[in-house]
Amino acid sequence: MAKAMQYSEQEGGAIRQRNEKAIMAAAERVFARHGYRGASLQEIAEQAELPKSNVLYYMGSKRKLYVRLLERMMARWNAMLDDISAEDDPAEVLSAFIRSKMQMSRRHPEGSRLFASEILGGAPFLQEYLRGELREWVQSRAAVFREWAERGLMDPVDPVWLIFLIWSSTQHYADFEAQVLGITGREALGDDDLEEITRFLTRVVLKGCGVRHPEPVT
Amino acid sequence: MAKAMQYSEQEGGAIRQRNEKAIMAAAERVFARHGYRGASLQEIAEQAELPKSNVLYYMGSKRKLYVRLLERMMARWNAMLDDISAEDDPAEVLSAFIRSKMQMSRRHPEGSRLFASEILGGAPFLQEYLRGELREWVQSRAAVFREWAERGLMDPVDPVWLIFLIWSSTQHYADFEAQVLGITGREALGDDDLEEITRFLTRVVLKGCGVRHPEPVT
DNA sequence: GTCTATAGGTAGATAGAC
């Protein structure tokens, strides 16, 4: 394989990069919409505007493609989790947490739905990640929240339920987009809508947990 | 069809009822787990412990079976929505709303996931329901919430975002059960866990929206 | 690297024996 690439490395690498990108984007959409089983390589290939066999040539198998997409999403997720590691001001940290999660829903709605579909199906590919890496992250945050409560910086609410509250209420705008649009009668949510929702959620969560908001509440 | 049923109506009706019930239960699980396309009649039949053709005999087609399941879930949903029509005390109504939704997640997790899967896939079968019936219900509630805000009974938060907050945070425990169990390290959530979460969500939402809680907050 | 042809399996649905 390394040998085959040698003679056309210059633009061959470029072609590969372009095609793989197209496949990944198309696959994210299709897997998000129909789940792992319901998605077909045919549909992915059509949306990527490539012959079906090229999808398998670049990605190896349906399974490998799916795992690769999940891993890309986990990488984005982890990058975001690291972003909000400041541990001093509860209001600031919780606001940043909510805002980051909302931006994830905004920037990667297909990825969010892909993740949701995987969890909905019982998380067959993500069991390890959930019970390992992610669990540890949650517990480390939970410890911080508990300390804040002890120091009287917020109410003594269960930190894990609080994290789930923030996750669910922010992801909702990606995962249940079809419902949100149907009920609000909009064709799409704009940046201004997302900003308004972010403010709403920040306000309710911070006030609801007895945390003081750093910015003036509108 | 009516003729064929006549001679064995007594226990024939009973058999039909029993088989249909088994098929519906199995199908709800399988559709919830794999989505409409990803679900196979073979798997549904196996879980219902019936031959595949019997599933089609009783249900007509995969599509009809799926629609029937969605309609049953909508019926449960509507029954719950009617339950909380008391429009006097904000704290009481919002508490009852959160509690009802949590009980839906508890009693019908597969149905909740089936609904989530349908929305995740762009709600191809439920567009009409979302843009019609459900939208009207949301708007009627929103009007009530706005009136409460005007009368100073709660903060002037956007009522639609509030409804989405309650929906998302309660459904999370059915739809993302796999994640919740993975992170908490539990094998299942008990009635006591659900009660604790209900209290937590009620407390945060009511306090966060400036509504006074009817019961003493623990 | 790219794409056609096709193998081997399973999908939803139906016909017809019992």
Place this chain on the structure above:
DNA sequence: GTCTATCTACCTATAGAC
């Protein structure tokens, strides 16, 4: 009412021409 056999279509994956 029940179930086997089977139809056609589509699925993933691979072999091999170019």
